[in-house]
Amino acid sequence: MGIALIVGTIWKLSQNLYISIALVELPMELINSHVEGYLAEIIPDRDDVLTEMEALAEKRDFPIIGPLVGRLIYMLTKSTGARRIFEMGSGFGYSAYWFGKAIGKDGTVICTDSRSENKELAQSFFKRGRINARIDFHVGDALELIQSVEGDFDIIFIDIDKRNYPQALKKALPRLKKGGLLIADNVLWSGRIFDKKPDADTAGILTFNRMLYTTKDLFTSIIPLRDGVSISLKG
Numbered sequence: 605m606g607i608a609l610i611v612g613t614i615w616k617l618s619q620n621l622y623i624s625i626a627l628v629e630l631p632m633e634l635i636n637s638h639v640e641g642y643l644a645e646i647i648p649d650r651d652d653v654l655t656e657m658e659a660l661a662e663k664r665d666f667p668i669i670g671p672l673v674g675r676l677i678y679m680l681t682k683s684t685g686a687r688r689i690f691e692m693g694s695g696f697g698y699s700a701y702w703f704g705k706a707i708g709k710d711g712t713v714i715c716t717d718s719r720s721e722n723k724e725l726a727q728s729f730f731k732r733g734r735i736n737a738r739i740d741f742h743v744g745d746a747l748e749l750i751q752s753v754e755g756d757f758d759i760i761f762i763d764i765d766k767r768n769y770p771q772a773l774k775k776a777l778p779r780l781k782k783g784g785l786l787i788a789d790n791v792l793w794s795g796r797i798f799d800k801k802p803d804a805d806t807a808g809i810l811t812f813n814r815m816l817y818t819t820k821d822l823f824t825s826i827i828p829l830r831d832g833v834s835i836s837l838k839g
């Protein structure tokens with residue numbers, strides 16, 4: 605009788621533990637780690653400046669698009685012949701560096717970030733990469749800055765706080781040229797898009813992704829590369 609009680613209690617405890625573990629929302633592996641490792645290994649080395657920026661991002665645990673997405677935005681810039689780019693959320697300039705290298709001497713990349721120390725750091729990298737003349741870095745709220753700068757853009761890149769993505773889309777759309785590209789990073793948000801109780805950032809991403817596919821003027825593809833990249837063509 606005593607043994608039956610002990611076995612029963614252990615069984616109940618193990619069931620409860622199993623249920624608790626199953627309820628914990630674990631971060632999701634978006635890309636199979638073997639595929640990710642293969643892609644990271646096969647791409648060519650970056651120049652000294654990008655390599656240093658990648659090391660700095662790793663050291664500070666600062667989120668940058670990384671080289672796989674960097675190569676994608678470089679290719680999109682070159683292949684569309686983009687001349688004017690607006691970046692919402694530039695950090696210390698890693699993604700802007702890829703845009704700046706691709707855009708050529710006559711192009712302009714307008715960078716925005718809410719932190720002035722990011723501007724200073726970014727400018728030192730742009731100078732070393734000899735692209736500083738093509739880049740105009742504004743400190744402030746990207747949602748306001750996109751309304752205060754003049755002209756339309758061939759590419760608008762969104763990488764600010766995720767809860768503000770829907771607002772960013774609303775403000776970016778009128779400033780994007782017909783035939784232009786709206787690109788956004790983190791649209792799969794480490795799998796948090798599946799959370800049962802999405803926080804404000806996750807809710808921002810979920811609304812944004814729906815808007816990308818339901819906005820009449822946009823034709824969108826989401827690429828499950830790194831943390832998810834959306835590319836939308838304005839028709």
Ligand SMILES: C[S@@+](CC[C@H](N)C(=O)[O-])C[C@H]1O[C@@H](n2cnc3c(N)ncnc32)[C@H](O)[C@@H]1O
Binds near residue numbers: 722
């Ligand atoms: C993910 S990081 C950008 C990384 C950068 N795009 C890269 O890949 O190198 C996001 C940046 O957006 C900035 N940020 C967040 N919300 C912003 C806003 N509303 N306006 C301007 N900058 C913002 C933060 O200060 C941070 O540096």
